[in-house]
Amino acid sequence: MTEQPIHLRIRRQDRPDSAPYWQEFTIPGHPDHNIVSLLMALRENPVTVSGERVDPIVWEHNCMEEVCGSCAMLINGVPRPSCSALVAELDQPIRLEPLPKFPVVRDLLVDRRRIDQGLKQVKAWIRIDGVWDTHEGAPRIGPDAWAADYLYSRCMSCGCCMAACPQFGPHSAFLGPAPLAQARLMNAHPTGRYDKTERLHAIMADGGLSDCGNAQNCVRVCPKEIPLTTAIGELGRQTTVQLLKDLFGPR
Amino acid sequence: MSTPNVIVIGGGLGGLWATLRIADAGFPITLFSLFEVKRSHSVCAQGGINAVLDTKGQHDSIRQHIIDTIKGGEYLANQPPVKAMCEDAPGLIHTFERMGVTFSRTPEGLLDQRLFGGVKNKRTCFAGASTGQQLLYGVDQQVRRLESEGKVVKHEWWEFLSLLLDADGVCRGIVAMDLNSLEVRAFTADAVVVASGGMGQLYAPKSTTSTNSTGAAASRCYRQGAWMANAEFFQFHPTAMMGHDKNRLMSEAARGEGGRIWVPKTPGDRRPPKTIPEAERFYFLEEFFPAYGNTVARDEAARAIWTVTRQMGLGIGGDGGDRVYLDLTHLDAAFIGARLGAILEIYRKFAGVDPMTEPMEIFPAAHYGMGGLWVDFERSADGGIQPDSPRNHATNIPGLYACGECDYAYHGANRLGANSLLSASYSGRVAGESVVSYLKGLAVDRGGLAPAIPQAEVACQQGINAELMRAEGADTPYLIQKELGALMTTKVGVVRSNPELTSALGEIQVLQERLGNARLGESSTWANQSLAFARQLGDMIELAAVVAQGALARDECRGAHYKPAFHIPIPEGTFAGDPEFEAYRDRWHANNAQWLKTTIAEHTRDGPKLSYQEVDLSVYAPTEPRDYR
Numbered sequence: 001m002t003e004q005p006i007h008l009r010i011r012r013q014d015r016p017d018s019a020p021y022w023q024e025f026t027i028p029g030h031p032d033h034n035i036v037s038l039l040m041a042l043r044e045n046p047v048t049v050s051g052e053r054v055d056p057i058v059w060e061h062n063c064m065e066e067v068c069g070s071c072a073m074l075i076n077g078v079p080r081p082s083c084s085a086l087v088a089e090l091d092q093p094i095r096l097e098p099l100p101k102f103p104v105v106r107d108l109l110v111d112r113r114r115i116d117q118g119l120k121q122v123k124a125w126i127r128i129d130g131v132w133d134t135h136e137g138a139p140r141i142g143p144d145a146w147a148a149d150y151l152y153s154r155c156m157s158c159g160c161c162m163a164a165c166p167q168f169g170p171h172s173a174f175l176g177p178a179p180l181a182q183a184r185l186m187n188a189h190p191t192g193r194y195d196k197t198e199r200l201h202a203i204m205a206d207g208g209l210s211d212c213g214n215a216q217n218c219v220r221v222c223p224k225e226i227p228l229t230t231a232i233g234e235l236g237r238q239t240t241v242q243l244l245k246d247l248f249g250p251r
Numbered sequence: 252m253s254t255p256n257v258i259v260i261g262g263g264l265g266g267l268w269a270t271l272r273i274a275d276a277g278f279p280i281t282l283f284s285l286f287e288v289k290r291s292h293s294v295c296a297q298g299g300i301n302a303v304l305d306t307k308g309q310h311d312s313i314r315q316h317i318i319d320t321i322k323g324g325e326y327l328a329n330q331p332p333v334k335a336m337c338e339d340a341p342g343l344i345h346t347f348e349r350m351g352v353t354f355s356r357t358p359e360g361l362l363d364q365r366l367f368g369g370v371k372n373k374r375t376c377f378a379g380a381s382t383g384q385q386l387l388y389g390v391d392q393q394v395r396r397l398e399s400e401g402k403v404v405k406h407e408w409w410e411f412l413s414l415l416l417d418a419d420g421v422c423r424g425i426v427a428m429d430l431n432s433l434e435v436r437a438f439t440a441d442a443v444v445v446a447s448g449g450m451g452q453l454y455a456p457k458s459t460t461s462t463n464s465t466g467a468a469a470s471r472c473y474r475q476g477a478w479m480a481n482a483e484f485f486q487f488h489p490t491a492m493m494g495h496d497k498n499r500l501m502s503e504a505a506r507g508e509g510g511r512i513w514v515p516k517t518p519g520d521r522r523p524p525k526t527i528p529e530a531e532r533f534y535f536l537e538e539f540f541p542a543y544g545n546t547v548a549r550d551e552a553a554r555a556i557w558t559v560t561r562q563m564g565l566g567i568g569g570d571g572g573d574r575v576y577l578d579l580t581h582l583d584a585a586f587i588g589a590r591l592g593a594i595l596e597i598y599r600k601f602a603g604v605d606p607m608t609e610p611m612e613i614f615p616a617a618h619y620g621m622g623g624l625w626v627d628f629e630r631s632a633d634g635g636i637q638p639d640s641p642r643n644h645a646t647n648i649p650g651l652y653a654c655g656e657c658d659y660a661y662h663g664a665n666r667l668g669a670n671s672l673l674s675a676s677y678s679g680r681v682a683g684e685s686v687v688s689y690l691k692g693l694a695v696d697r698g699g700l701a702p703a704i705p706q707a708e709v710a711c712q713q714g715i716n717a718e719l720m721r722a723e724g725a726d727t728p729y730l731i732q733k734e735l736g737a738l739m740t741t742k743v744g745v746v747r748s749n750p751e752l753t754s755a756l757g758e759i760q761v762l763q764e765r766l767g768n769a770r771l772g773e774s775s776t777w778a779n780q781s782l783a784f785a786r787q788l789g790d791m792i793e794l795a796a797v798v799a800q801g802a803l804a805r806d807e808c809r810g811a812h813y814k815p816a817f818h819i820p821i822p823e824g825t826f827a828g829d830p831e832f833e834a835y836r837d838r839w840h841a842n843n844a845q846w847l848k849t850t851i852a853e854h855t856r857d858g859p860k861l862s863y864q865e866v867d868l869s870v871y872a873p874t875e876p877r878d879y880r
Binding site: 128 | 268275289290291292294295339345349350355356358361378384395396461494496497499600602603727772775777780781
């Protein structure tokens with residue numbers, strides 16, 4: 001395979017509070033480069049098209065197999081993991097920007113702690129007595145239920161769904177699709193359902209489920225094809241039932 | 252006295268399990284990680300996790316699991332911890348299950364188990380094709396719960412730089428750096444657990460590991476006196492797809508289902524592979540190993556690919572011609588699609604080429620560091636390890652514990668498919684329990700750490716940073732790492748020879764000197780990744796010397812370490828009772844007497860100092876050479 005110059009436009013930002021600016025680079029590469037490997041090549045010799053030597057570009061990456069979720073960014077306007085974004089399938093100049101909606105730390109590196117906060121808010125865990133051996137298995141789960149749950153357990157908190165969501169961002173308290181989908185997953189678990197009421201109350205409050213505008217952007221950009229809107233729909237039904245229970249019934 | 256506190260470094264399976272066990276016992280914990288813990292390399296494991304549940308009517312036994320693990324490591328593992336690990340595996344799986352891990356299920360809703368490499372029984376629990384990810388999320392969720400209850404504090408985007416050792420050499424905390432502000436700060440603790448993962452990046456980019464698997468944290472402990480053990484044993488996986496950034500694993504299943512490995516017979520043949528006629532292709536595995544063909548064992552396949560590319564010069568591909576074809580194109584598309592869907596998808600996604608129409612290009616890749624920080628254990632009366640002994644998973648530095656891929660224990664666990672996730676989880680749990688015992692045994696009147704110690708250590712670490720920021724040499728750390736990876740792959744890789752290892756040690760020394768004079772090419776002190784990387788690279792080079800030195804000293808072939816000059820072949824056509832075979836058996840015994848031992852490396856100013864330790868063979872001693880004929 002022959003090398004061809006690859007043209008990049010990268011939005012840079014030196015500090016969280018400084019103004020962003022653009023830089024352009026051309027670097028020789030193969031079509032089988034992905035964005036992470038291009039950025040790696042670029043940091044060895046970070047010289048712009050105008051010949052100016054600049055600081056190496058800062059971004060986050062780890063597994064580079066689309067499973068750790070760290071390297072997501074905006075590529076030609078679309079939020080996606082950069083490891084699985086092949087140069088050959090992208091129009092040039094390739095435009096790289098930090099994942100929107102999250103605070104920029106530097107260049108393409110963002111702070112996604114809000115996902116974690118959301119997971120805490122919806123109690124996205126199974127409450128167990130302790131991690132010792134209880135000499136007992138857990139309740140059975142049928143293959144159909146497993147198949148449905150497995151889809152949601154693959155969420156790697158990359159934040160693409162949140163970046164694409166018009167309701168999520170610094171302007172709102174909305175939890176965003178990823179934590180909501182985890183609430184659905186935990187509610188479906190035979191032990192996790194013991195805390196279902198608490199989880200539902202958490203998403204019936206401000207920033208919860210009702211803030212979803214049903215734009216469907218999240219499900220379109222999810223790299224793991226997680227049925228996020230299906231989860232949100234299921235939670236909608238669960239909260240309606242919960243509302244009636246809260247009004248009329250014992251909990 | 253206030254409640255003793257613990258620092259855990261690393262948030263993969265090992266670190267999170269240790270955290271959970273320590274928190275269960277009521278001790279406060281601070282967890283340090285280079286990134287959000289859920290992004291740890293544990294997520295990359297796909298296959299599964301072993302435990303004898305014997306749910307498939309095969310009369311599988313824990314004893315068999317123990318023996319498979321011991322043999323998998325060619326007897327290098329101390330056997331009491333292996334025994335305890337296999338015995339505790341079923342309980343561990345059930346605990347994961349209680350955490351909500353989405354293990355694949357049988358029609359009746361039970362845990363499903365499947366067959367995995369090197370094992371005769373269905374012993375592997377799995378969660379689709381993403382078991383590591385699911386297991387890690389299980390413990391990550393539990394740690395998040397504890398964090399919300401105030402029992403765990405996370406310091407993500409902080410890097411461990413050095414240990415705080417008191418006047419008696421006891422570990423009393425760490426110095427760490429905020430990766431954004433570059434603030435260097437001391438954190439005192441009553442015990443420290445290192446769970447910082449493997450060191451596959453020594454071989455980058457021809458490694459399957461994550462970019463943060465540098466081994467730097469373990470190396471920093473080593474520099475301060477912790478022993479490294481068996482570092483020369485590095486597992487290479489024969490079939491990984493090449494990438495500019497890394498090699499990605501292509502499961503053995505591709506060959507198992509009929510994939511064929513070949514290269515063109517003519518060196519430098521640049522024709523597209525599909526246009527090269529059968530007669531001009533060299534199906535070398537089928538020629539070298541007529542009985543096994545393409546399904547020959549991992550080590551053999553890796554060595555054959557090495558021979559063909561590096562020694563015979565028949566490799567394909569642009570960069571030095573060290574790839575070979577893994578060809579599935581002759582197989583039925585529907586069959587392959589159904590059986591190998593996940594692999595095909597990865598190749599398509601990352602190479603942009605369809606392996607059903609074009610042969611894949613692959614090369615052996617560094618996959619798992621089987622050595623690591625030396626850790627202790629206390630043998631119990633029943634031949635396992637003593638529950639709750641403070642010696643289990645303790646390094647030779649009092650108060651410092653290690654678990655997961657960064658420790659050396661359970662050697663061979665990882666040479667058996669689906670045993671690595673088990674050893675990472677189990678060792679984390681044991682290390683956690685051990686730390687709890689250590690804390691309970693601490694003297695009530697143990698004084699605080701003299702303030703001069705953290706002050707001096709922080710100043711020292713800040714000095715290293717300032718030095719790196721100032722340097723204005725010709726090299727950059729990124730270019731030096733490239734050279735390190737190429738050097739390690741070429742000279743300390745799949746096949747080793749003493750002259751090459753000696754020359755590698757010299758070159759490693761040169762790289763260390765060049766790094767001392769490299770320029771970061773970086774002006775900002777905010778989120779300066781080049782600085783953190785340059786520091787890690789120095790520690791990687793230190794480790795590379797330990798790997799190469801250990802390999803140079805070990806004049807034998809054992810497991811993942813292979814030196815053809817010291818290979819003892821089974822004489823062809825002879826069997827037990829034949830004089831020639833018995834002579835071979837004697838040589839095999841003599842070799843074990845000399846080399847069946849643990850390499851210990853101690854840091855000195857002049858490089859690693861090696862010594863050897865007996866292996867505890869009390870469960871299943873080696874009596875017969877392995878004979879797969």
